Amino acid sequence: MALPIFDLDSTRSAAEGVHSVLQAAIYDGTLSGGERLAEVEVADAANVSRTPVREALRKLETQGLIVTRGRSKYVASTSRHELAELMAVREGLEAMAASIAARRASETDVEILKTLHRDYVDAAQSADLASIRRANEQFHESIWRIAGNRYLAEQLEHLRGMIQRIQSKPMLSFPDRVEATVSEHEAILMGIVERSPDAAGRAATVHFVQSGAKRLSLLAQS
Numbered sequence: 001m002a003l004p005i006f007d008l009d010s011t012r013s014a015a016e017g018v019h020s021v022l023q024a025a026i027y028d029g030t031l032s033g034g035e036r037l038a039e040v041e042v043a044d045a046a047n048v049s050r051t052p053v054r055e056a057l058r059k060l061e062t063q064g065l066i067v068t069r070g071r072s073k074y075v076a077s078t079s080r081h082e083l084a085e086l087m088a089v090r091e092g093l094e095a096m097a098a099s100i101a102a103r104r105a106s107e108t109d110v111e112i113l114k115t116l117h118r119d120y121v122d123a124a125q126s127a128d129l130a131s132i133r134r135a136n137e138q139f140h141e142s143i144w145r146i147a148g149n150r151y152l153a154e155q156l157e158h159l160r161g162m163i164q165r166i167q168s169k170p171m172l173s174f175p176d177r178v179e180a181t182v183s184e185h186e187a188i189l190m191g192i193v194e195r196s197p198d199a200a201g202r203a204a205t206v207h208f209v210q211s212g213a214k215r216l217s218l219l220a221q222s
Helices: 016-025 041-044 050-062 080-104 107-126 129-147 150-166 175-193 198-222
Strands: 068-069 072-075
Touching: 016 041, 016 050, 016 150, 041 050, 041 080, 050 068, 080 129, 080 150, 080 175, 080 198, 107 129, 107 175, 129 150, 150 198, 175 198
Parallel strands: none
Antiparallel strands: 068 072
């Protein structure tokens, strides 16, 4: 497909801007698996030279989002096996983040996390998918922030995007997962409130094991 003209973030380098736009397009399915990415087309769409495009494509390839075949680059295809691998890594890293957060959380952090949990409960009751998804992401991102390890947060953000792109239908559009997530989030929160790394880590593991199982069963049906 011909890429539409897109604007780059003026606060970032051209390469960073191109990478961010293409990564988001791959994550949300605008660019699908197997689609060819030509340097000249991306450069024209972004109104930049081919040098920053080349740099952005190299980074995307390092992330596993694109592959090289012959002299061309394509958006990487995905599979059930890849989803299983991604979920296994995410389970471990989310448990690590929750455990660290339980050790590091200040009283202010705990109050913020409680508020974000209430926001998720309210969103779940409203049945508004956009609100549910936003509240869910904010809850987990707050745990990443409390953990205080930017490398861990970057990996988790990347994993989330990779996982979401495999499934076109959002996980939290399923009422059973929305309801289960309320209690699973509460268990993670309680582990952090009680400053128990083991409890927080176990609760996070349960949450993402259950989420992963649902994702895999849905993908098998598609």
